[in-house]
Amino acid sequence: MTQRALERRRTPGTFEANPTPEIERLVSHGPATTSLQDGQFRTLKHDDTFAVFDHSGDALAGPSGPEGLYNCDTRFLSHLQLTVEQSQPKLLSSGLSDDNTTFTCDLTNPDLYDAGGKLALPQGSLHFRRSFILWEAGLFGRMAITNFGDRPRRIRIEVAFAADFADLFEVRGTKRRRHGQHHPPAVGSDRVTLSYTGLDKKRLTTAVRFFPTPARLTGDMAVFDVEVPARQTQIVFIEVSCNSEGTRRPVPASFLLALRDSRRALRTRCAQAAGVTTSNDVFNRTVSRSISDLYTLTTNLPSGPYPYAGIPWFSTVFGRDALITAWEMLWFDPTIARGVLRHLALNQATEENPAADAEPGKILHEARGGEMASLGEVPFKHYYGSVDSTPLFLFLAGAYLTRTGDLDFIRGLAPHLEAATAWLDAYGDRDGDGFVEYGSRTAKGLTNQGWKDSYDAVFHADGTLARGPIALAEVQGYVYGARLAMADILERTGQASRAREQAARAQTLREQFDRHFFDEELGAYVLALDGDKRPCRVRTSNAGHALFSGIAYPERAASVVKCLMTSDSFSGWGVRTVASREARYNPISYHDGSVWPHDNAMIAAGFSRYGFRREAARIFEGLFAASTYIDLQRLPELFCGFPRRRGQGPTFYPVACSPQAWAAAAPLSLLQSSIGLVFDADAGEIVFDHPVLPEFLDDITLRRLSLGGKAIDVVLKRAGRQTVVEVLAGEEGLGVVNKSGGAAQRT
Template sequence: KNFFLYPVELELNFYFDNDFADIFEVRGYKREKRGKFYPVEVKKDKIRFGYKGLDNITRETLISFTPFPSDIVSTKVNYKIKLNPKESYTLYLTIQCLIEKQSLMESSYKEALYYIKRRVKDWENKSCKIYTSNEQFNQWLKRSWADIVMLTTSTEYGIYPYAGIPWFNTIFGRDGIITALECLWINPFIAKGTLAFLAHHQAKEFNPEQDAEPGKIVHEIRKGELARTGEIPYAKYYGSVDTTPLFVILASKYFERTGDIDFIKSIWENIVLAVSWIDNYGDVDRDGFVEYFPSKKGLSNKGWKDSEDSIFYEDGTLVKPPIALVEVQGYVYKAKKEASKLARILGEKELALKWEKSAEKIKELIEEKFWCDEINCFVLALDGDKRQCKVRTSNAGHLLFSKAITPSKARILASLFFEKHFFSGWGIRTLSSLEIRYNPLSYHNGSVWPHDNALIAFGFSLYGFKEETIKILKALFEASTFFKLRRIPELFCGFERRPNEGPTHYPVACHPQAWSSGAVFLILQGCLGLSIEKNEIIFKHPMLPHFLEELWIKDLILKKGKVDLHLKRHGDDVVVNIIKKEGEVKIFIEK
């Protein structure tokens, strides 16, 4: 817009290029050769770049301009603009990425914006809305949910949350499941789509290149050039040991939330196969624990901390495989408990009893084999000789989420995680600062991961440690005020909190990252002691932090009804009021 009282003339020049680099090339992967670049195609209102990869797939980038430019020469676009006093000029630049054989309608900026707004509106109609008396907290909630919506993609099996931008903008099994769990009370359709997709892509046979075994749930799916050519093994890769038990947990929790027995019946075979994988292939040496060996082409570590240096002994040396991670055993315990519930509902009594007994045995083994008096904590892992890796990590906190340990041990962990060597002031570190490999700048050895904190915080609430849950919520909320757009990233550095300074950014973290965006919703659920079972809402000892006086939940959809709620804090107490109720909804409050 020209704010002067006289006419002005100006030129705008745009320069474009495209190298069609695969995301792994951006990360530093070196290739011996590449595909064929097509000559740049120029028209009066658009530029088209083209590339045929070594996978024989043609990829194009189409850049369109509205209104027409004054001139386009090769990859330079020129606008000569004349503006009278107070006159405005709007330029639309639309970039579309086209892949051969994939249907994608060429659309204008306005058309694309319209479809996005319509999609967001559809999401609003299917999700409950949360508001509080704290506008800064509301901004964090709004940004987090907007990022969940942005990252969630439609598949032929339902919606699925992609893991994160830019590095993990694709299907990840573990990330999708945990994101769905975090958001389950707000929108169960994420869980349904995630379960349906993963059930369809469950491994049916052995494939060492993919780390695939019958019943295993997929870790990662990529469709870039390097994946299609086999230069990297991640086209369809099954190299994680925790995704399969997490799949079973999500299935049971989805049923608990919705009562959708027809869907559970449709994936029951997949659930049974997943539990069978745990027993037949996950437990490598038949000692009752799920272990893994490093892959030759894929990942060397197969839990959520999959860096090469993240699993080690107390002296810093790397662990001898097969490796049994502590949190994975908790997931397995939880998976068998949840599978047993579903089996009983479906009339599979013998299977239910078998899984129930197995779960209780695993719980005993976790206490017996993973607890270490020397560090007053559950150890990181057991090695191939069943030797303990006596390292204090956040992994042990996931046992709280799985409710796989006794209340007395849970109390010890709750105290331990808030000691100075673990708690940075912004959250619980992945690794205690007392450990030899501690590095607050590292990816997994001393940083703070919001989703990690969310699972631990929710675990605190399951044992009744609401004050600890609130401490985590407060820390991450305050951290969010220092990040652009209130967007909590994948991780941030684990330096100790200093007055008048925010957390130190991890330079190449994904933001947004789905399970980081979902963290606030799971922690808030833990604070409220909120559980939903079909048409019943239960608040168990609800608490709110001092910075949240009031909280509103609008359009909370249940199996046969919908409800609006208002929660108000009075000291340490929370009063729940029903604003509006439709259908057969029951609400219980335990104090």
Template sequence: MDDAYSTQLTAGESVEASGLEQLMALKEGDTFLVADGWGDMRGGADGLFAGDTRALSRWVMSVGQLRPSRLSSGVSQDNVFFSCHTTNRPLPPMGGRSAPAGVLHIERRRFLWGRRMFERVQMTNHGVEDVLLPLSFEFGADFADIFQVRGTPRPRRGTIHPPEMDGRRVTFRYTGLDAVERRSCLAFSEPPARLTATRADFMFSLPKGRQVELFVECGVDSCEAPDPTRWRLNAIQARLAMRAKRRRGATVRGPRSPRFNDWLDQSRADMALLTTDLPTGPYPYAGTPWFSTPFGRDGIIAAWQMLWLDPSLAKGVLTYLASRQATETSAFQDSQPGKIMHETRGGEMSALGEVPFGLYYGGVDTTCLFIALAGAYASRTADLDLIRRLWPNLIAAADWMRDYGDSNGDGLIDYQRGADTGLSNQGWKDSEDSIFHADGRFPKGPVALLEVQGYAFAAWRALADLGERLHDDRAPEWRMRAEQVRALVEEKYWMEDQGFYAVALDGDGQPCRAIASNAGHLLFTGLPSAERARKVTKRLLSAEFRTGWGIRTLELGQARYNPMSYHNGSVWPHDTAMAAAGMANYGERAAVAEILSEIFDAATHFHLRLPELFCGFARTPGEPPIAYPVACLPQAWAAGSVFLMLQAALGLSIDAWTGAIDMADPVLPDGLERLLIRDLTVGDATVDLAIQRVDGRSVVIPRKARGQISVRTLR
């Protein structure tokens, strides 16, 4: 993610001090909410956000002036509901005896729908006497921009107007420096006994054995009167919408592996949570809480991971990115005509140009990946209608690769940020210290990253294939360009003494000889020769890279290696998955299945939800993987990793042009004896595939084929 605002602990800061270890997130559309394990928001790195603006910055519940004792809390597996179960501490005397601790059950349950938070507080008296229950909420709305929340200073802000109170309702207003008035409104189903601009106090009479409920809504722009009916109807809509997203495309199940199924379900639910249905189609937002917005690279890779199961994501991503393609040159935005966006934001600071991320193009790889995904999507679906509609965008992207992406004319795609406000490193490893020479020196620009050349190779080949189908006479030229890129990479990046590729070339054309996982992405594109791919695979599978939980981003012993760093020795599930898929391209199956098992083992220690990254320490028997304290969770390309690795282990490829599904030497991971893929669609045909282990080999059995489709097992 962006080094301009990636979250990392500073020296000496503890996990507890960071305040992030308990944060739980909900998301719906462009609205998301971050709160602690009690459901409280205290104005730190939390709150209710809409349009990259914090609409509710403080929301803290107390019982008898004290925080209740938490029993449990969490987010439902479908990611719709947050709930927290608490009990009371001793209550102050209210005209009689004090209620003892532990007699009241207080449940907070909330969800998001229609740009608003719905919350229900359910209070049950399990004691032997009637209770007077004092319940209070502190609240506030600072309308901070998301970049301000993440630490970017602002010398000036707009005007926060005094809250307006109306019985059981409080309205907050802020007029920004962009002259836009932003509103939010907080409403209660019962009138508080006392309501101020920052606090609501209630006094509930709770007879023994009885239950009372309080409903709360916080909406952006407007307020409705909350009640049980509104709660129920909106909760049904939220759950049905999430269920519909989870059911898109084919499904995968391990019939006799409950935990593996739970991992698949959680990963699918996380992808559904992060997917927002835009006018251009579904788009997987990068991650919550701080990257809940369309990112170019992240969206493309997440859609590619899911392509074999659900092509609709790729269609939505391609269509959206085409609509945001750059048409002019801007150093501030790092844009040139034809370039595909890196990120878009909607807050006040972006609108004012205080940060460049309103529509930012500082990703050197996204344009190449855009073309490559279009080619992969067409092979998966044979949807030439979409390709024809996107053809001007694909040609413009190719023109950017030719005219702007290669700034020094050496035939390689490179980058050097246009303004100091932009990203200094513009590949997926975009932290400031992620690209360096073998001795740790940072390279002078422009920098030509290894994996980006692989993406360019894949893009030129995809464009040539599509051009041939569309009878474009430029197709031979594009195929020739792909081979030119291949030759340049093999000549300039290969280090014979290391049996590996350099991570980048610097501005002088000298290789940055650091040994990094970027070479796994090169395998993913199919650029290396078979002999060199075998050498790279062997090294990626060595103990210097492989932790037992996945593959490190940087080899053990390299300069700047740090297993606790963001990019220099940590494990990123999507990076491991792309390396595994790359190995599978060259026939490696058994090791890919082993890596899939290792990542599954890691997932079991993260409640079956893979984080953005975790630390790259070697696996120790009986001990869990070590978390990276402020990793995004969930994140789209982490959630999609299991599906890409599963496809790689099965050797599964789909050619919609011929209506064929090929399974090349499939291997099931250890502990998984059977796998069932349901409703795998190719064109107008659908088939179920049962894969099971028989005499040590994985056998594929097609079932319920509907339409013309062929399934071939290749050995």
């Protein structure tokens, strides 16, 4: 251990305890004035670009409104509005395609009157179909105007547009005292270029192009006088491209090319993953949307595919979110884990930088590309303020190796795995007590640096907030799993003595964890130890992560499961972050009583690990039932923790991101937990360990389950209280084991 690390242990007060409330609010809660649920926005994403529309296909961004077209954390188009003869069209319907590539809305004209007040065009005479696609930093729109009348119609259509070039954090509510310079628009016959030079000296441009050439074009509006013959259709196209100095990318020439290329790319991504179909058509739609969301959120970085966290506020690289998402997807598509591990290794901290909470070996929390991050107005350009990303990095590396047997890739990561392990020793344990704690080193950083990062998420039984440095229960579990993962990797790479050392340290941590964190009266693990080593004796979902990681002794598991499945903790939709009898319980809060799908997926995995498959299936049923009440059957980032009531859906959290990667992956993880699906790469076997089908599924068909370059198709069917596994097709040398009931059956 370095002398600097020893000095840090003696002086825990060097860590900032109270980052600015503005940063805390923005990181945890998003904007204060806009409800993403009330607005029922529609979103598109491709790589570093995403768009937010209302249901009519407009983007009418007001104060803290999220609508617009964004690229790399900057809004390149803040206003887009269609009017017909200066009137707003009437919405018929709108929706996303099943693969998320296209947003389409159907509109019609309102009653339109001439200058004398006489009805000139009855409502419903014209049909407007607006479709939008994102591709290569560009938005491509197509509007088909169909005249269902018996005579030609000449109609005036206006498309208003604007670009505020606002930083995403400004959109979310941060007030800025200074801005860069907006330049006058450059107007041509069929296109307008809007531009801005930021305080960081970068010039940003938004090019808006129309076809056919408008009758009139200004710096903020295009006007078309469209002749539509009876029973025929005319089409208007719009293309919007986002460009930053030094990062310009090619934009396809047309809407149809963008549509073709986007669908090709999605098919290519999905082809390498497993396929899932079941006896329940509703669940099939849920899992299909989850898969589409995951691949929509996945960005092709130079290092490989990387799932961005969520739209609209978290469409960027997050360490923790991607590590958990990749773990949830690992059985389904291990290439995602490979891309996540490689990118985070390349961005691992190599030196101390208190302003970014960076320390050698630490894994990234968040990266941002906007003007405010560039200028340091927010600390997130490359920010390392999460205590769990580093052990989860090691944890995922071990899980990837177990899943794939890809030792060559893990060997390539070895320096980064060693550095992450060294961080646990030199920096993670801040006071030498054997536990990994956190404390921000910058006033602009996060107070709480676990996944529950709200300022009020860690507290004592009387509701008082815990003082740092804080040792979270789940983080100790992740460290335990990380050390066992390193022990396995070291053993496989011929370093037996070092492997034994890591395994021994894991067992020592397990003993200490049980002694200091398990509370007999609670019947579960405490939330955390504060800076004075006082336990936060609160019933929270964090206890379930001790089962997820395996740090819990087997004799503790039944008690923890029972605690989490009581009505205080289990709402009927899922396990609450905080039990309803605790002092700070609030079902409408971000982290103190809400229900998070990814949290529940990890808890269910823990239940499954200790043999509580039926309880895992109950969590699975609750979240699936919730999804049936949600637009697009898409699980959001979180929803409120109110109890489940017959005939009613869950209560939405107003600014929950949707889609959100680790929520989208939750159904895939829950499916794995219920059927006990594990992979033994060394034996060349796919194992179903005491599989249980949830009540809403009678059979599950899994296609292209891969291991070691070979694949099989299997079906699981209910047979009384047992589950039968049948191989439909498979390659020679790949075994299937069903440990259901008695002796294992091999196929």
